[in-house]
Amino acid sequence: MKNAFHIVRALPLALALLMAGCSVPRLTRAPDSARPAVPANWSTDQAVSGADAVQAGWWQAFGDAQLSSWVELALVRNNDVLTALARVEEARANLDVAGSAAAPQLSLSAPGLANRSLSARTGQMVHVRSAQPVLQASWELDLWDRLGSLSRVADQRLQASQADRDAVRLTVAATVAQAYIALRSLQAQLAVAEDTVKSREDAVRLLTDQVRVGYISQLQQSQALAELESVRQSVQQLSLALQRQRIALLQLVGGSGDDQAQALERSTLSDHVRLESMSLPAMPAPGLPSGLLERRPDIARAQLLLAASDSNLAAQRAAFLPQVSLSANFGSLFINALDYNPARVWSLGGSILAPLFNGGRLQGQFDAASAQRDQAAYAYRGVVIKAFGDVETALVSSQQLQAQWEHAKEREKVLGRTLGFAKDRYEAGYASYLEELDAQRNLFAVQQEVLRLRQNQLENAVALYQALGGGWQLADTAAPQA
Numbered sequence: 001m002k003n004a005f006h007i008v009r010a011l012p013l014a015l016a017l018l019m020a021g022c023s024v025p026r027l028t029r030a031p032d033s034a035r036p037a038v039p040a041n042w043s044t045d046q047a048v049s050g051a052d053a054v055q056a057g058w059w060q061a062f063g064d065a066q067l068s069s070w071v072e073l074a075l076v077r078n079n080d081v082l083t084a085l086a087r088v089e090e091a092r093a094n095l096d097v098a099g100s101a102a103a104p105q106l107s108l109s110a111p112g113l114a115n116r117s118l119s120a121r122t123g124q125m126v127h128v129r130s131a132q133p134v135l136q137a138s139w140e141l142d143l144w145d146r147l148g149s150l151s152r153v154a155d156q157r158l159q160a161s162q163a164d165r166d167a168v169r170l171t172v173a174a175t176v177a178q179a180y181i182a183l184r185s186l187q188a189q190l191a192v193a194e195d196t197v198k199s200r201e202d203a204v205r206l207l208t209d210q211v212r213v214g215y216i217s218q219l220q221q222s223q224a225l226a227e228l229e230s231v232r233q234s235v236q237q238l239s240l241a242l243q244r245q246r247i248a249l250l251q252l253v254g255g256s257g258d259d260q261a262q263a264l265e266r267s268t269l270s271d272h273v274r275l276e277s278m279s280l281p282a283m284p285a286p287g288l289p290s291g292l293l294e295r296r297p298d299i300a301r302a303q304l305l306l307a308a309s310d311s312n313l314a315a316q317r318a319a320f321l322p323q324v325s326l327s328a329n330f331g332s333l334f335i336n337a338l339d340y341n342p343a344r345v346w347s348l349g350g351s352i353l354a355p356l357f358n359g360g361r362l363q364g365q366f367d368a369a370s371a372q373r374d375q376a377a378y379a380y381r382g383v384v385i386k387a388f389g390d391v392e393t394a395l396v397s398s399q400q401l402q403a404q405w406e407h408a409k410e411r412e413k414v415l416g417r418t419l420g421f422a423k424d425r426y427e428a429g430y431a432s433y434l435e436e437l438d439a440q441r442n443l444f445a446v447q448q449e450v451l452r453l454r455q456n457q458l459e460n461a462v463a464l465y466q467a468l469g470g471g472w473q474l475a476d477t478a479a480p481q482a
Helices: 002-009 011-020 058-062 065-077 079-100 146-212 218-252 259-270 289-294 297-318 361-427 433-467
Strands: 105-109 112-118 125-131 134-141 323-335 343-353
Touching: 058 065, 058 146, 058 433, 065 079, 065 146, 065 259, 079 146, 146 218, 146 259, 146 297, 146 433, 218 259, 218 433, 289 297, 289 361, 297 361, 361 433
Parallel strands: none
Antiparallel strands: 105 134, 112 125, 125 323, 134 323, 323 343
């Protein structure tokens, strides 16, 4: 026992001698070019009256219960969300594995032996039967924080996977909301087109009677028929687009095999809610540009992966230093030569593994980890730049789309009055039907444009909510989540 303790006491001296021959590389920082620049302000006036911070359930601000149902169903059944949840569980398991490396390791073995051989001394056959149950213990002393660094890597990657899960949830919610808005827009455009078809069919029947009695020329009838077929073609195109959008929306919520999804689909298609009935939320307060760094899960993920790469670099540096391990064995020996009376056996020792020559393997691993850290830094910079661009684009588009929609609505009113004037002139005999037909064509076009601009406004509001993080909080990644 004394010899074992002498060995343990001699470990520091041996370590000092071994470290004298080690060349440990120096830790470096990420390149300065990887630091993202925070803009001084946004490209638009952020002092919006009545603007509030983004809430977690931001989709409820549109005032559409079915929209909320679609989003909430997708957050439960979407395949990307479920995959992200599985990645979180994998990262949590990897953290357990990394943490166990720093703990003492215990194992139990019970080898048995049966042997029949010829004794060289007596010339007789000797039968040996033995069993030796042994409890084995080992522990690596983490003197240079190598194992601690690897554990921090696993913990930071777990937090990054949680932030990635939240980023996926935000993306899915925004995609579903925009898909639902597009579906409502197509429904509204189809309703306008169908109403236009009915009115033009009535007009064509009237013109046919007038051609029969010679009141108007066949040219006016032919033009009316051509316009009718054009609108009928628009109906078919919109019907096809509506069916495609229905399928796309179902895919976002996990496919059509679920009864809940099918019921929601039937309710949505049968309920012809006007697109204009959806509330256009007030522009949320963007806050300061620097605050965006703490409000987007994708930025948090990139930041955590950068921290994990720094921790991994520290672990690779520690690999240049000696690894010290302690081991102990305690057991009993049962052998037939002793009538199976147990004999206690034990051992206690330590080991030092110091790299002396490895052909540049450790240096190569360190250089690779350093390059990976630089990649993570540039990836973080790229995510931050994209985030600022997303917010600026949504803020600028919000004002421009509002102005375009107001102009289109005013033009719709003017063209509505123009159509009334054209009808009066035609019925009074002051103009041909072609004048009225031209007014109908222009009114139909602007009605579709108004609906598409409203769709763009609603979709841009969704994009702004997404760009601002959708009410996400940085503290969410600190605690483990299911």
